[in-house]
Amino acid sequence: MMMSFPLCGPHRLAPALLAALALATGLPAGAAAQAPQAPPGPPPGNGGDLPAPPGTAPAVVPPGAPGAIPGGTTGPGLLGNAPVSLNRARRTFSVPLACQQNGSVRVSAKVVSKAPFARSGYRCAANRATARLTVSSKVAKRLVRHKAVAATLSVTQAGRSSKLYFQLRAGQGAAPAAKGFWTDGHLQCTDSAGAPQAYLVEPDFTTATPTPVSTRGWIAWYTPAGGWHWYGTGGEGAGRWATWTATVAGIAQFHPDGTPTPVPWTQGPIAIPTGQGIVAVGVYEIVYWVGGRPDHQWQYVNAGTAGAAASGGGTLYCAY
Incomplete structure (x- = not known):
């Protein structure tokens, strides 16, 4: 090709x-x-x-x-590459995780902000959790403008940090x-x-x-x-x-x-x-x-x- x-x-x-x-x-x-x-x-x-x-x-x-x-x-992990999409009306999105105990997450993307733009805690049950996050209206507009960004999920669990990677979609175009x-x-x-x-x-x-x-x-x-x-x-x-x-x-x-x-x-x-x-x-x-x-x-x-x-x-x- x-x-x-x-x-x-x-x-x-x-x-x-x-x-x-x-x-x-x-x-x-x-x-x-x-x-x-x-x-x-x-x-x-x-x-x-x-x-x-x-x-x-x-x-x-x-x-x-x-x-x-x-x-x-060895710690938390993503469950796969299922799409993570921003709810534009509510400015929210959710990331499902495999976990071992309760923890917290921060989300960042270089093209959106130098600092993390969303934070949340999660409760772990039966090795599963869903981190539910909300972004500001300013960040939501930037995400919509980019349509899809390479995002990093920094997870803190039991005092140990790890980074997980996913695509965050906010546009109306076809999924990749x-x-x-x-x-x-x-x-x-x-x-x-x-x-x-x-x-x-x-x-x-x-x-x-x-x-x-x-x-x-x-x-x-x-x-x-x-x-x-x-x-x-x-x-x-x-x-x-x-x-x-x-x-x-x-x-x-x-x-x-x-x-x-x-x-x-x-x-x-x-x-x-x-x-x-x-x-x-x-x-x-x-x-x-x-x-x-x-x-x-x-x-x-x-x-x-x-x-x-x-x-x-x-x-x-x-x-x-």
Whole structure:
């Protein structure tokens, strides 16, 4: 798929197929875990913490980054990427949460205000809460003008703060299309022996002309008690951007000496606790640097041993 500037794949899947996939659980047969209400939505930062323009890309692909998803519930989380919409008449909106005890929230968005523009407390019952928030008339007008903003929900629970990311809609336009899949790269659910160790394989991003890119991968994991959380190369909620050179044949570093079959960078093995109803999703972000300016995009990757196109569709979830 060609874009407005000379960029190409990995391509997205057809909109009709994406809509169907978004509703499907995609859980392997016999999985004990339950599918969440919706996939996780935007990764940490929500496109607002982009890296500096990249320097020199490495000559070879570095070793992968092993890690482990924390056991137990590590704090509050969103329940999925369901739309959060402003009630324009009442200037209110609500955000459902997975929680462990009562807490408070603050909502901010850089394009609306430098300081948080809404605050509220919530009561937690059966690991669920709804934070109900009200904004001023001034803020409501700004939200309506932008129609949709990347918002950050700062949650304080038991003296510990965490940040959750969502889209807040206030306009009358059509809702944005559901995020789809990169056509390669994947979240391998287990290792070759079937052990619960995940491997997040980077897509082989292509461009029509050699272009510097920054990429960052995430494993989002869901439990009924904790909602969605994010694991990156720096641990929970922390990821590092990598610098590469995208070409018409893919990431140059993945094709040493012009080898047609890529040897992509892989995050893993990532040990996954079993017996906790964990469901995991792989996500990759990319920043294309064109004329020194960033173009940020993110998509899910297929859960399986191949990219979404190669597997004839797309499967969102690994289950443990």
